[in-house]
Amino acid sequence: MTLEPYLLYALAGVGLFAIGLYALIARTHLLRKILALNVMGTGVFLFLIAIAYRSEPVADPVPQAMVLTGIVVSVCATGLALALAHRVQTTTGRMVLAENDESGA
Amino acid sequence: MNAPDDFTDDTRLTPLRLMIMLFVLTLAGALGWAVCSLPAYSSGLAVTALAELSNSGVLNPVTAAVLNYRGYDTLLEIAVLLLAVIGVWSLAQAEPPAAFEPASPVLLSFLRIVLPLMILIAGYLLWIGSFAPGGAFQGGAVLAGVLVLLRLSNQDRAIWSHEVWLRFCLVLGLSVFIAVAVGVMAGGGKLLEYPRAHAGMLILLIESAALISIALTLAALFVGGRALSDEDSSRASDNGVQPE
Numbered sequence: 001m002t003l004e005p006y007l008l009y010a011l012a013g014v015g016l017f018a019i020g021l022y023a024l025i026a027r028t029h030l031l032r033k034i035l036a037l038n039v040m041g042t043g044v045f046l047f048l049i050a051i052a053y054r055s056e057p058v059a060d061p062v063p064q065a066m067v068l069t070g071i072v073v074s075v076c077a078t079g080l081a082l083a084l085a086h087r088v089q090t091t092t093g094r095m096v097l098a099e100n101d102e103s104g105a
Numbered sequence: 106m107n108a109p110d111d112f113t114d115d116t117r118l119t120p121l122r123l124m125i126m127l128f129v130l131t132l133a134g135a136l137g138w139a140v141c142s143l144p145a146y147s148s149g150l151a152v153t154a155l156a157e158l159s160n161s162g163v164l165n166p167v168t169a170a171v172l173n174y175r176g177y178d179t180l181l182e183i184a185v186l187l188l189a190v191i192g193v194w195s196l197a198q199a200e201p202p203a204a205f206e207p208a209s210p211v212l213l214s215f216l217r218i219v220l221p222l223m224i225l226i227a228g229y230l231l232w233i234g235s236f237a238p239g240g241a242f243q244g245g246a247v248l249a250g251v252l253v254l255l256r257l258s259n260q261d262r263a264i265w266s267h268e269v270w271l272r273f274c275l276v277l278g279l280s281v282f283i284a285v286a287v288g289v290m291a292g293g294g295k296l297l298e299y300p301r302a303h304a305g306m307l308i309l310l311i312e313s314a315a316l317i318s319i320a321l322t323l324a325a326l327f328v329g330g331r332a333l334s335d336e337d338s339s340r341a342s343d344n345g346v347q348p349e
Contacts, residue, residue: 001147004145005298007140007141007147010140011137011140011141014133014136014137014140015133017136018129018130018132018133018136018171021129021132022125022129024125025125025129026122026125026126047140050337051143051149052149054143054144054145054146054215055146055147055148055149055151055333056146056148057125058151058155058166059151060149060150060151060154060173061150061151061154061155061166061167061169061170062149062150062151062154062170062175064167064170065136065167065168065171065174065175066175066178067169068167068240068242069171069178069179069182069242071242072186072242072245072246072319072323073180073182073185073186073307075323075326076185076186076189076190076322076323076326077189077243079189079323079326079327079329080189080192080193080326082329083192083193083196083197083329083330084192084196086196086197086329087196101237
């Protein structure tokens with residue numbers, strides 16, 4: 001089997017998704033969790049763009065449109081997550097969620 | 106309890122972490138296998154999208170997908186943007202600029218040159234979206250950059266203090282989109298089924314409104330909270346209380 005160029009990007013997208021998912025579960029600091037979500041999102045975008053590339057003669061416009069709007073939505077989700085994390089910090093003085101308290105110490 | 110440093114994470118491989126890693130690796134393997142078993146060539150929806158392009162009112166297939174074929178998605182996405190701002194505004198108030206510091210003259214003259222160009226580029230991206238890569242989301246991001254630069258140079262009081270206008274502009278994109286989506290039903294179409302003759306104009310109308318809302322939404326998230334209106338800040342100073 002030859003390695004199609006799109007396959008490399010799609011697998012890289014899967015890899016980014018997995019790295020992000022691990023960090024999201026294993027890391028306790030909220031900023032790290034938000035960053036992990038963004039890495040996961042980037043993986044999904046990369047995967048969608050790679051999938052769109054398989055079509056001939058032009059790339060499939062529908063996944064591209066989903067990524068285009070998805071980027072803006074993920075920026076907004078990040079903004080909201082940061083506001084929530086800031087609130088957690090001002091309320092508890094910590095940047096971790098309550099149930100992660102003992103594991104981080 | 107001595108305050109632990111939250112940021113220096115414990116990275117030791119505990120049994121729990123090993124289990125998480127095993128789970129993630131299994132998932133990645135399964136996903137990778139699924140990706141590899143996809144056919145190497147698949148036109149997906151490209152053929153349908155290109156065949157319908159002449160009915161969509163625009164010449165760029167991506168814009169057609171965003172605002173025509175999958176208009177319902179985009180409508181809800183713009184609603185999500187608005188929800189994010191409402192969420193951020195209910196959680197926090199924007200911090201007033203710490204010890205007012207005039208921006209450096211170099212920055213100000215740079216902004217005088219670059220900001221009009223950025224606004225022009227945002228409008229250009231909006232316009233070109235109908236036949237080449239571009240559109241409301243890209244233009245909105247550039248316009249948001251204008252607002253962020255103004256914020257960083259402390260020049261944006263005028264924008265964030267007019268609360269009524271601010272709110273009006275934030276909901277403009279969603280309301281125009283809904284108005285068009287429902288309005289086309291009056292002509293006998295279905296929800297979001299633009300009449301073919303006016304599709305191009307309607308898409309441009311939605312995009313122009315969405316551009317303003319997207320830009321303000323992104324900038325409002327950057328500011329990170331509801332801006333204090335003049336009324337709020339004067340009330341706070343009357344009571345001798347610092348706004349939080």
